[in-house]
Amino acid sequence: MKRNYFKTVIIFIAIVGLFISAHALAAPKKLVIGHPACLSGKYAKAGEQAMGGIKACTDWVNTVYGGVLLGGKRIPLEYKYYDCESKKEAVTSLIGRLVTVNKVNVIFSPYSSGLTLRGAPVTESHQMLYMDHGGANNKIFQQGFRYIVQTIGPGSSYHEGTLDMIHHIDPKAKKVALAYEDSEFAKSVMHGAEKHAKELGFNVVFARTYPKGVTDLTPLLSALKASNPDFILGGGHFEDGQLFNRQMADLDIDTNALSLIAAATLPAFYKALTSMAEGVMGPSHWEYGVKYSAQGAQKVGLPWIGPSQDEFVALFKKALGKEMIPDYHAAEAGAQVLAYVLAVEKANSFNSDKVRAALGDLTFMSFYGGWDVDETGLQVGHSMVNVQWQMGKRVIVWPEEAQTGDPCYPLPTFAEKAKGKVAVPR
Amino acid sequence: MPNKCINEDFRMVLEQLAGNLIQGLVLGAVYGMATMGLSLIFGVLKVVNVGHGAFIMVGAFITLWLFNALGINPILAIPVAFVIGMGLGFIFYYTTMQRLIKAPELATLLATFSIGILLEEFIKLIFGSEFRGYNWVVGKIDIGITVFPMTKLYACIGSALIAALLYMWFNKTRAGSAVRSVVEDSEGARVCGVNVGGAYALSFSLGIGLTVASGVLLTMFIPVGINPYMGGGYTLKAFVIAVLGGLSSPYGAFFGGLVFGLIENGSYTIFALLPGVEPFALTRFLSFVILLVILLIKPTGILSRK
Numbered sequence: 001m002k003r004n005y006f007k008t009v010i011i012f013i014a015i016v017g018l019f020i021s022a023h024a025l026a027a028p029k030k031l032v033i034g035h036p037a038c039l040s041g042k043y044a045k046a047g048e049q050a051m052g053g054i055k056a057c058t059d060w061v062n063t064v065y066g067g068v069l070l071g072g073k074r075i076p077l078e079y080k081y082y083d084c085e086s087k088k089e090a091v092t093s094l095i096g097r098l099v100t101v102n103k104v105n106v107i108f109s110p111y112s113s114g115l116t117l118r119g120a121p122v123t124e125s126h127q128m129l130y131m132d133h134g135g136a137n138n139k140i141f142q143q144g145f146r147y148i149v150q151t152i153g154p155g156s157s158y159h160e161g162t163l164d165m166i167h168h169i170d171p172k173a174k175k176v177a178l179a180y181e182d183s184e185f186a187k188s189v190m191h192g193a194e195k196h197a198k199e200l201g202f203n204v205v206f207a208r209t210y211p212k213g214v215t216d217l218t219p220l221l222s223a224l225k226a227s228n229p230d231f232i233l234g235g236g237h238f239e240d241g242q243l244f245n246r247q248m249a250d251l252d253i254d255t256n257a258l259s260l261i262a263a264a265t266l267p268a269f270y271k272a273l274t275s276m277a278e279g280v281m282g283p284s285h286w287e288y289g290v291k292y293s294a295q296g297a298q299k300v301g302l303p304w305i306g307p308s309q310d311e312f313v314a315l316f317k318k319a320l321g322k323e324m325i326p327d328y329h330a331a332e333a334g335a336q337v338l339a340y341v342l343a344v345e346k347a348n349s350f351n352s353d354k355v356r357a358a359l360g361d362l363t364f365m366s367f368y369g370g371w372d373v374d375e376t377g378l379q380v381g382h383s384m385v386n387v388q389w390q391m392g393k394r395v396i397v398w399p400e401e402a403q404t405g406d407p408c409y410p411l412p413t414f415a416e417k418a419k420g421k422v423a424v425p426r
Numbered sequence: 427m428p429n430k431c432i433n434e435d436f437r438m439v440l441e442q443l444a445g446n447l448i449q450g451l452v453l454g455a456v457y458g459m460a461t462m463g464l465s466l467i468f469g470v471l472k473v474v475n476v477g478h479g480a481f482i483m484v485g486a487f488i489t490l491w492l493f494n495a496l497g498i499n500p501i502l503a504i505p506v507a508f509v510i511g512m513g514l515g516f517i518f519y520y521t522t523m524q525r526l527i528k529a530p531e532l533a534t535l536l537a538t539f540s541i542g543i544l545l546e547e548f549i550k551l552i553f554g555s556e557f558r559g560y561n562w563v564v565g566k567i568d569i570g571i572t573v574f575p576m577t578k579l580y581a582c583i584g585s586a587l588i589a590a591l592l593y594m595w596f597n598k599t600r601a602g603s604a605v606r607s608v609v610e611d612s613e614g615a616r617v618c619g620v621n622v623g624g625a626y627a628l629s630f631s632l633g634i635g636l637t638v639a640s641g642v643l644l645t646m647f648i649p650v651g652i653n654p655y656m657g658g659g660y661t662l663k664a665f666v667i668a669v670l671g672g673l674s675s676p677y678g679a680f681f682g683g684l685v686f687g688l689i690e691n692g693s694y695t696i697f698a699l700l701p702g703v704e705p706f707a708l709t710r711f712l713s714f715v716i717l718l719v720i721l722l723i724k725p726t727g728i729l730s731r732k
Binding site for chain 2: 220
């Protein structure tokens with residue numbers, strides 16, 4: 001009798017074990033991207049764009065590409081997101097929920113370096129692949145995290161193109177002022193800009209930070225004005241970028257060039273500041289009008305994947321149900337979907353370790369441009385462009401090979417702008 | 427030659443300091459106005475309105491909407507915002523606060539906190555959560571050491587005028603006297619025939635009206651960054667200013683605002699002289715050190731009579 005019981009238990013355990021292992025080894029019916037998205041709070045603008053980009057490329061993968069090829073079968077890609085309200089504490093809890101409750105296969109980071117960094121230890125603890133389209137701070141990749149891979153470019157390179165451009169078009173410009181938000185991301189941009197400026201022979205006459213959530217920059221800008229720079233680089237995020245430009249106008253701080261990170265490339269920046277935003281530049285990871293194509297990819301020997309630029313724009317509008325042109329936040333999030341799909345196919349697995357290893361070896365080109373990461377996961381294959389507001393439109397002014405128009409340099413004064421003068425190319 | 431350089435540097439620092447102090451004074455007047463509502467409500471009802479910043483945000487959105495959608499001058503938005511604010515004040519008083527006047531302090535704290543969140547989410551529902559702004563250009567005044575857009579001066583003058591009007595209302599009208607009597611001794615006022623409940627309702631709605639109107643003045647000073655969650659920073663500043671000026675005195679709050687503006691802007695130039703220091707971070711630090719010191723030395727505020 002006893003022996004029969006024992007036999008039954010052994011057989012039961014064996015059947016359950018077989019069932020579990022078969023279930024675990026079988027290809028899933030779908031792949032799910034999990035995303036703590038910033039749909040409200042201070043990063044809502046960028047968060048909405050990122051969500052649109054991810055939805056657009058997921059749509060393309062499922063309807064045009066035919067799904068993700070895994071184990072000889074094409075399976076659909078799904079997108080599961082929650083609003084993290086741009087709050088750090090929500091990011092950590094939502095990642096936990098996406099991994100344990102929703103059983104997603106990969107986590108896409110929220111917007112901003114601070115939020116991305118906050119989520120990284122959580123994904124590491126779950127041994128879950130963490131793809132970063134929103135955190136540019138180099139420090140994220142110096143912490144020894146194993147599962148993080150970046151699509152957005154590193155912060156240290158944001159203002160390199162702007163400095164190169166001014167060095168090229170105005171050899172007489174020598175004095176640069178740097179004023180950035182006191183955030184991890186903005187400080188990494190500032191350190192990169194300071195280093196590159198010195199390499200190019202510029203004299204950094206002002207280098208200060210201002211706190212997050214600042215509502216009045218007058219004291220800092222008064223000191224900046226006194227340093228009498230030839231041009232100004234700065235910013236942090238959207239809200240302080242708006243304030244920076246507005247209060248420069250209030251204090252009549254006229255300069256040859258002004259470049260603000262994150263804020264100046266968004267349509268809402270011009271909408272809020274109108275004529276005061278004329279001529280303001282911003283570095284961008286992508287801009288509508290860039291000329292990346294399958295033919296271009298072939299020329300440089302990179303495989304091409306994804307929709308064309310116009311197809312992406314159409315899918316983005318469909319995804320959000322709005323007549324809105326995507327910005328770089330959308331493009332980099334969308335390109336990240338493509339990188340994930342390629343890596344899963346390359347690894348022929350959805351296991352985070354295997355996909356992470358495949359991402360390390362992956363290089364490709366899409367509508368977003370090049371994609372390649374170093375051994376820490378830092379993006380090294382993507383080049384940025386510089387965008388300038390000219391006559392109410394965004395024009396790519398640098399690098400020369402990507403230009404859709406010449407730069408306006410020097411800028412009209414704020415008094416001239418108040419009278420209706422617009423930024424006209426040289 | 428080195429002496430000439432030192433003199434030149436010293437002159438520049440003095441110029442910057444003077445310019446920042448004047449800017450601070452102008453900003454401080456608006457900060458003061460933005461705190462008067464908080465102090466009035468605390469002074470009369472002994473209610474700490476932790477949703478204060480949300481009412482400022484409502485004022486900012488009223489200005490934005492009137493200017494962008496209807497082209498109405500922000501100066502004209504001040505009375506509109508004040509009336510809407512008073513209306514909101516009456517609604518929240520009779521639906522919520524009236525029942526909580528005698529309740530423990532935690533109940534009123536939670537109630538005003540909830541009202542603040544309610545307003546933020548309601549505005550988000552209508553306008554969305556992005557940061558907005560408007561561009562009202564009406565010229566500038568250059569005084570040599572600094573430049574003032576006229577909008578900032580209008581905001582400063584408007585704040586001073588409203589503070590003066592409130593002072594006159596309190597001291598020259600029967601309604602103002604009634605409210606003052608309730609502040610002094612509510613039971614005594616009731617015995618003398620003052621409608622204490624009415625005085626509470628009027629004070630609460632007046633406080634909210636002033637706060638919403640201050641949202642207009644703040645956007646005249648800083649016309650960008652308008653979003654449903656913008657009020658949090660102002661609530662924090664308002665508490666510092668209110669304590670600085672005397673928590674239950676609206677006029678004290680106005681002068682507290684002036685002092686706060688001067689500290690915030692003036693100290694930047696001084697801290698900037700210290701090598702290896704980020705002056706902006708220290709100005710905030712100093713504000714809260716001053717708050718702590720005042721709380722320790724004179725908890726009723728430096729300008730309060732008690």
